[in-house]
Amino acid sequence: MNIAIYPRKSKKDDNSESMEQQIDDCRKYINKTYPDANIIVYSGDYAITGHSTAKRKDFQRMMDDVRAGRINAVVIMRYDRIARNMRDFCNLYHDMESAGCNLISVSQQIDTSTPYGKNFMYQMANMAELEWAVISERYKDTAAYKIREGKAYTGRVPIGFKIEKIDGVKKVVHDNEEQTRAIFDYLLATKSKRGTVLWVRENFIPDFTRHKLDTMIKSDLYIGKVRENDHFCEPYFTKEQMEEIRSVNQIKYAPSGHIYLFSGLFRCPICGRKMASFYSIDRKTKKHRQYQRCWFGGNEKLHKTKLVSEAKTEKYLLENLDAALKNLEFDVKKEAGKPKRNLNKKLNDAIAERDRLNYLFEKGRIDIPEYEKKYSVLSEKINSINEELSNNKVVRIEEFKKQIPEDWKELYEQLDQKGKQEFWHRIIKEIYLNEAFEITGFIFYI
Known part of the structure; x- marks a missing residue:
């Protein structure tokens, strides 16, 4: 069982719990409640507002893992740590629910695996959004007044x-x-x-x-x-x-001319940022060696980092791609046999809502423009669910396999550097590293 911990702190100097304290409290809860669970910490969103999820890269990385079925539960300190926007909260929770992932608040003692927990969760999310809106409006008015008067309106100023x-x-x-x-x-x-x-x-x-x-x-x-x-x-x-x-x-600088096979496919396991490509020249052989590294751990020296060799990455993928594809095919066929209860429930709810809309229109309780607008939205929703229900992942995996014929290794060796780069970027979405910067796996671009 994989359980994620997601801490967040809006400002370096606010009065909320520190990132370390949030992680420690969540870890204690997991060790007590789920002693055999594998804990994954997504702690890259420091000093970032909770009003929008778009700017929180580590949160997005966690949600990608949730949607892929790699996370069984997400543990947070409080609900306002994950979202202060009701719309974002509802969207992310529906994604979690569809993936069979529970959301657990430690301090509020709420577990969404229970009906009571789900109901109370939405109430808390609504209050978090209201609190944020009030604070934001008050801050904007105060800041505007101070700026007009030439007064310091924030505690942070640039160098100088x-x-x-x-x-x-x-x-x-x-x-x-x-x-x-x-x-x-x-x-x-x-x-x-x-x-x-x-x-x-x-x-x-x-x-x-x-x-x-x-x-x-x-x-x-x-x-x-x-x-x-x-x-x-x-x-x-x-x-x-x-x-x-x-x-x-x-100023525009000319590119180095080097073609990196795996540029954009790695994320730093420490800070969650995408890693950068660079090369070095061997003093003895004069050969160019290509690597991936975290810019913030390398040039900026903000944390420890290690180099990830492109040559070793290529060797790893060549040795493990066939087995990974077979495992994926097995999992997809196994998943295809399971009933899609959540989708069927959503479809029935949407159809019932459309029937209710038709009834209100027949009784003259809503006008034509409002009816047409709502009917269009519901029809689109129903079509989308039907499309998802009929979407055959087995067919998709068979189509994907056509890009990787049985003799793909022989064909691969005949490609130039650009062709090899296009091959990997066409079939691989991301390559995973552990905190020792060792490759632990990868996911296909399906």
């Missing part, structure tokens, strides 16, 4: 600024001005963002990152502007000078 009380009012003022101007001067002189990052680390800020430099380049604070207030604070540069600095972003 600090918040200081002047006559009892918090203002944004210059900080380390000489250092800040030196960073921009070096960027303009070299036209290299990567070179600037390395230079700043060596001379000023050891943990300086590409993201921090991009924030500096994009921020209007350096010309003294915040939103509609052009005189929010004392500027570093004129608009013309800032445009010259931002022109560095427009």
Whole structure:
């Protein structure tokens, strides 16, 4: 049994439980309730708002695993950790329910495997959205007022600024001005963002990152502007000078010309981000060796990382692809024999709702435009469910197998580098790594 833990913290300085505390409490619950479960932690969404799921990459990765049937339950600290938007919450819960995955809140002691748990879950999600809306509206009004008055409206400012009380009012003022101007001067002189990052680390800020430099380049604070207030604070540069600095972003560099077989197919097992491709030259043989690595663990040095050799990856896939395809075919045929109860229930509910709509229209309780709009939505929903019920995965797997003939290894050896890249990207969706950066498996693009 695979159980996922999903922690989230909106801000680095808010008063909610730390990521570590959330993980620890969830782990204790799982060890007590499901002692034999295999625990998977998705902890990449730090300092990210819960109002939208789109920006939470680790959450999306977890939901992909849920939809693929690799997760049996998701354990969270509270329901507002997973969503503060009722629409997102309902959509993700329906995905979980369809995949047979339960959602468990530790602090609220709610388990959606029970009818009471399902009902109370929706109530809590609704309250979380209302709470977020009230807080958001209050914050927007306060921030707009402070910006108009030239007051600090947030606790975070980019490099080169600090918040200081002047006559009892918090203002944004210059900080380390000489250092800040030196960073921009070096960027303009070299036209290299990567070179600037390395230079700043060596001379000023050891943990300086590409993201921090991009924030500096994009921020209007350096010309003294915040939103509609052009005189929010004392500027570093004129608009013309800032445009010259931002022109560095427009420089296009020629590609290296290397073709990487598995670019975009790996995610870092530590931070969940997609890994980047690069090459090195062997000093003895002068051969080019290609690798995948996490940019944030390599160039940015934000966590430990290891190189994943493309040659070893290719060898692994060549040795394991046939067996994986047979296992997939077996699982699909086994799944095809199971009754699709959830889909049948959804279909019956949608048909009943359409019948009720027809009844209301016949009684004259709704007008024609409203009837046509709702009828169209329900018809589309019914057609979609019918299509899913009739979708034969066995046929799909047979179609997929046509891309991999019995003598595929012999044909593969005859392909050039570009042809090999297209082959892997056509059949492989993602390759999985453990925290030691060892390949543990892969999924097909079906």
